[in-house]
Amino acid sequence: MKNVRLRFAPSPTGPLHIGGARSALFNYLLAKKYRGTFLVRMEDTDLERSSAASEENIKDSLKWLGMDWDEGVDAGGDCGPYRQTERLSIYRQAVDKLLAEGKAYYCFCSEEELDREREAQSARGETPRYGGKCRDLTREEWQSRLDSGAKPVVRFKVPPGEEVAIDDLVRGRVAFETDGIGDFIIVKSDGIPVYNFAVVLDDVTMKISHVIRGEEHLSNTPRQVLLYDALGYAMPKFAHISLILGQDKTKMSKRHGSTSVVAYRDQGYLPEALVNFLALLGWSPEGEEEIFDLDGLVEAFSLDRVSKSPAVFDLEKLKWLNGVYIRNAAPERRLAFALPHLQNAGLVPAEPAADDLLWAQTVTEALKNHINAFGELPALIARYRQPVAYGEELGEELKALGEDAVTVIRAVLAKLEALETVSADGYKALLKEVKKETGIGGRPLFHSVRIAKTGSTEGPDMDKVAIIIGREGMIERCREFLRFMEHFLQS
RNA sequence: GGCCCGUUGGAGAAGCGGCUUAACUCACCAGCCUUUCACGCUGGCAUUCAGGGGUUCGAAUCCCCUACGGGUCACCA
Numbered sequence: 001m002k003n004v005r006l007r008f009a010p011s012p013t014g015p016l017h018i019g020g021a022r023s024a025l026f027n028y029l030l031a032k033k034y035r036g037t038f039l040v041r042m043e044d045t046d047l048e049r050s051s052a053a054s055e056e057n058i059k060d061s062l063k064w065l066g067m068d069w070d071e072g073v074d075a076g077g078d079c080g081p082y083r084q085t086e087r088l089s090i091y092r093q094a095v096d097k098l099l100a101e102g103k104a105y106y107c108f109c110s111e112e113e114l115d116r117e118r119e120a121q122s123a124r125g126e127t128p129r130y131g132g133k134c135r136d137l138t139r140e141e142w143q144s145r146l147d148s149g150a151k152p153v154v155r156f157k158v159p160p161g162e163e164v165a166i167d168d169l170v171r172g173r174v175a176f177e178t179d180g181i182g183d184f185i186i187v188k189s190d191g192i193p194v195y196n197f198a199v200v201l202d203d204v205t206m207k208i209s210h211v212i213r214g215e216e217h218l219s220n221t222p223r224q225v226l227l228y229d230a231l232g233y234a235m236p237k238f239a240h241i242s243l244i245l246g247q248d249k250t251k252m253s254k255r256h257g258s259t260s261v262v263a264y265r266d267q268g269y270l271p272e273a274l275v276n277f278l279a280l281l282g283w284s285p286e287g288e289e290e291i292f293d294l295d296g297l298v299e300a301f302s303l304d305r306v307s308k309s310p311a312v313f314d315l316e317k318l319k320w321l322n323g324v325y326i327r328n329a330a331p332e333r334r335l336a337f338a339l340p341h342l343q344n345a346g347l348v349p350a351e352p353a354a355d356d357l358l359w360a361q362t363v364t365e366a367l368k369n370h371i372n373a374f375g376e377l378p379a380l381i382a383r384y385r386q387p388v389a390y391g392e393e394l395g396e397e398l399k400a401l402g403e404d405a406v407t408v409i410r411a412v413l414a415k416l417e418a419l420e421t422v423s424a425d426g427y428k429a430l431l432k433e434v435k436k437e438t439g440i441g442g443r444p445l446f447h448s449v450r451i452a453k454t455g456s457t458e459g460p461d462m463d464k465v466a467i468i469i470g471r472e473g474m475i476e477r478c479r480e481f482l483r484f485m486e487h488f489l490q491s
Numbered sequence: 492g493g494c495c496c497g498u499u500g501g502a503g504a505a506g507c508g509g510c511u512u513a514a515c516u517c518a519c520c521a522g523c524c525u526u527u528c529a530c531g532c533u534g535g536c537a538u539u540c541a542g543g544g545g546u547u548c549g550a551a552u553c554c555c556c557u558a559c560g561g562g563u564c565a566c567c568a
Contacts, residue, residue, distance in 0.1 A: 011568045046567055111566070118565090127493045128564060153566055171496070180494050180564080188566040195568045219495055219563035242497075242561095249560065280516085284504055288515050307504075309497055310561070317503065317517050327530070369530050435526075446527025458528050465528095 004036025005209045007072070008062070009199070011043040012054035015260040016061035018252065018313065019214060019244045022278045026212045026241060028067045029279070029301040036209070040072035041082040041202060045192050050085075061261035065271050066294050079206040084198050091193040094201055094231060095154055095186065103230045104186060106142050106152040107134040129182025130155065154187035156197075156227065164222045169210070169239035170306045176222040184223055196220055200227045203236055212239045212303075215310075239303055241282050242310040252313055264318075268341055268374025270329065273322040282311040291324060319372035326368055331361065338364040338374045345378035366464035384468045388455040388477055390484050397447065397457060398488060405448035406485050407438050412449060413478040422471045424463040431462070452481035 008024040010016065016024075024040075031038035040062065044050040059074065071077035081087055098104035107130075118128040135157065145152065158181050165175040186197035193201075203211060218240045228235045246256030258264060264274055272293055279297050280290060283306050292300060326334065339360055342348040348356045367380055390398075398405065411434045419426065431449070435441040440448075449462055453469060466474065 009568095013568075043568060049567075107566095114566090122492070125492045129493095174495070176494070182564080184564095185566055190566080192566085194566070199568090214562095215496070216562055217568090220568090222495095240496085245561085247502085251561075280503080284515085286505090290516055305505090309499095309504095312503065314503055314517070320517060323530095370528090431526085442526045444527095448527095450527065456528090460529070461525095462527065 003207065003209060004031060004034040005039065005207050006031040006036065006212065007039045007041060007203070007206065007208050008067075008069070009041045009043050009202070010058050011046060011049075011195075012051060012058060013046060013049040014054055014057075015262055016058040017259045018261070018278070018281075019259075020058075021061065021065060021261050021274075022244065022281050023213055023241065024062060024067055025065070025275060025278050025297075026239075026283070026301075026306070027210075028069075029298055030210060030212065030303065031070075032298040033301055037070045038067070039077065039079075039082070039206065040069040040075070041084070041206070042073055043084050043195065043198065043202075045084050045195065045198055047085075047190075047192065057260075057262065061265075064265060065261065065275050084202065085192075087198075087202070088191070088193075090205060091187070091198060091201055094197075095193070098156070098186075098230060099154065101230075102157070104154050104156050105135060105137065105183075106145075107155045107183075107185070108137075108145055108150050108152045109133055127180060129180075130184070132183060135183060151189040153185045153189050155183040156186050156223075156230070158183050158226060164225045166221055166225060166235075166238055168218075169237055169303050171218070171240055171308055174218065174221075176219075178222070178226070181223060181226075186227075196223045197227060200224050200231070200233070204228075204231070204233045208236045210237045210239065212241060215240045215242050239306070241306055242308060244281055245310045245312045247312060247314070249310075249312065256313065257315065266375070268337060268371075268376070269318070269322050270325045270337065273318070273325040276325070277318045277321050280317075281313065282307050291321075323372040326371065326374070331365060334364050334368060335361050338377055341374045341377050342381075345381075347378060347381060362464075363468055366460045366468060370460055381468065383454055383456070383459075384465060384473070388453070388480065390451070390455055390481070390488075394451060394455070394457070397451065398485075401444055401448055401451075402489070404438075404440050404444050405452070406482065406489070408434060408440055408445055408448040409452050409478050409481050409485075411438050412452075413475065413482070416471060416475050416478065419471065422466055422474070424467055427463045427466040453477050 006027040008020075008027050010020050010024075028038050030036075040059070042055055044055070055073070062069070069075055071079070072082045095104065099106075114130070117131055121128045134155070158178050160179055162178040163175055164178060165173055167173055184196065185194050187193050221238060221240075225235065244252045246252045248256075252259060258267070261274070265271070275294060275297070276290075276292055279292065279301070283301065285292065285300050286305065329337075335357070339348065339352070342360050342363075343350055343352075348360050352360065363381060364377070367377060370380060371377060412430070415430050415433065416422070419430070422430075431445065435445055446462060447457060450457060450459065450465075453462075453465060453474060459465060469477070
């Protein structure tokens, strides 16, 4: 394939969300696969809702995910500028051409008028669409209205009785009747072009070869096709990917939890895990392997394995995937990602000393198998720092353990008191001795200790927990447990 | 309401007319490993592909209808 050029063209009206990131990723992957260009442009024609902060968020999110762009905002290139509000003259020329050729016309209808028309149409069960009141106004009429200060919109004259079809790379041939489309607005009364018009010109002038975008744009595509025709431009190839749904199968929204990329970053997800997960949303690899880094995805990705049916966002799977990446990461990388969460929770100072870093490292390594996101770390650690609560769910286990638990903890307590400090190895040895002394080993031994120290039957290796709790903490917990058991065994 | 898209297990998802007694992954269950807990490993988990017709020697795969879900018809993108 030659001159493959793909783009991600978000409107900066909010943070980059999961759906946008997935679109960006698919465009990125295809561009890289064919050694083409990936570019980013901003569709900021909605002056009300666009903001510089959103643009920054989107760019930061893309970079964080590892999707650097070859061309576009901040990166430059030959087809700029890459913000629609900076391309107004390009659009103006095209509008003038359409107006001159009679393919578009000024419309002076007021918004109230249009609202009323639409309402009446829906009331009658008709498709709401522009009736064409201004379609046949003469140029003289335009001029006199313009002269008297009217601010018209420009509408595209949709040719009646035609069929427009697109050959979609994921959905196949999709056809629409032009009779179902009213003359649509291409330039707003403030002179800013509308999305459907601006995209066409941008994609043409930026020489885009493939447009991968969400399914919500499928119904808009015939309008764009009409514009390509009217302007005499060749069309890019289209690929409309299915929507991302929440667990309840409705369109993904805040109700379903976090939807922005930064939210996942802040919860302690690794970018490579999120990218991997995003790729699996609507695309499936050929073999059994589901774990792919960006380069692996570039190689494996192809549009013919993109699904037509909507993809459901499965948070459980994202968590699992993130857990896999956490476990596979290098210890330094784990520490780098864990540190901010430890600092936010006040467990490590903002300016950590060597000791603090060592502690953070130790804790992170001890808990790496027990978390699916780094944000879970503080809560887990809190379990070893706050007084233990021996909850009701432990009842059965404790009953089964019975006097053995008391015997074990008494022995452990005695040994701890005799020691100065506790290392992981020292603790292992300590338990061995307890086993020898009491004759209790295996599950009864470990579960007694685990429950006494953490109030839970599951968690990391006991020697690692020992380091997190420390000698004093353990002694305190042993005593507390013995007090608790006295009452428990009586009742 | 018109137009357009979709519908495979608890969940995601492969499948593109015979190789399917429906891959793979998550979740779940069982076993192994571990003196504990996890990690890891092994095995189990849809006689059936929304429902109904049809085409065919043969259909999850092609056609039609119905139901359900979604998108779109904006001076939003």
